[in-house]
Amino acid sequence: MPRIPGQVDEAKTEAILDAAFALFSEKGAGVSMEAIARKAGVSRQTLYNRFPSRVEMARALASRRSDAISAPLRSGGDPETVLTGMARALLEKICTQDGRGSMRGVAMLSPQAPEVAHAIYDAGPAEGLRRLSVWLAEQDRKGLLAVPDPTAAAEMFAGMTLGHGHLRGILGVPQPPFDPDARARETARRFIRAFAPA
CATH class of the missing domain: 1.10.357.10 (Tetracycline Repressor, domain 2)
Incomplete structure (x- = not known):
């Protein structure tokens, strides 16, 4: 079922948070937002739309x-x-x-x-x-x-x-x-x- 315009895909949000948790735990402060996006399987734009910083x-x-x-x-x-x-x-x-x-x-x-x-x-x-x-x-x-x-x-x-x-x-x-x-x-x-x- 297609999402309503403006509706947030919660699965992507959870994937981003899971990726960030894993990378922060492993590498500490040196993790880039780009690395988190890659691990989560989302675009940088998707990442920044949900988490600007x-x-x-x-x-x-x-x-x-x-x-x-x-x-x-x-x-x-x-x-x-x-x-x-x-x-x-x-x-x-x-x-x-x-x-x-x-x-x-x-x-x-x-x-x-x-x-x-x-x-x-x-x-x-x-x-x-x-x-x-x-x-x-x-x-x-x-x-x-x-x-x-x-x-x-x-x-x-x-x-x-x-x-x-x-x-x-x-x-x-x-x-x-x-x-x-x-x-x-x-x-x-x-x-x-x-x-x-x-």
Whole structure:
């Protein structure tokens, strides 16, 4: 079926983001927009129509990751189920080989392209923390958790989940073996105990 004039082909957008993710993870800041277009199998014009700059592309990549990690917050489940799902998503996106490569790529480009690093942080990790903070405030209002400072609690949850996983990823240090499902469940249970209503 032909597209309506002006309609965006989402498959091409996803191909561009997949190509950018792979190349940024592998090569860091040195990746050209032309290389991304080639890998994605699209023209340079198509690429620039969707992402006029590397900042916009980086923001879209980080936003896509943040959406995936925070998806459990939109599930409407009980706090333990939601937090277990979010912890599992964090571990999957940050502590896997792809996640580790992505973090190294961002760390490498930060000094050369601080505006890209800021866009990534704001649309990715910072947005994830904002969403978790809003969700925690809602649980507090419902009386399901007692969270006087949702912003601080959101950061605590991310820290509890990842431990040194993100630091190992940035430094390229091997990750000790662990069971991500068990860690996600344990993190959620301990967090809920810490913030249980009196």
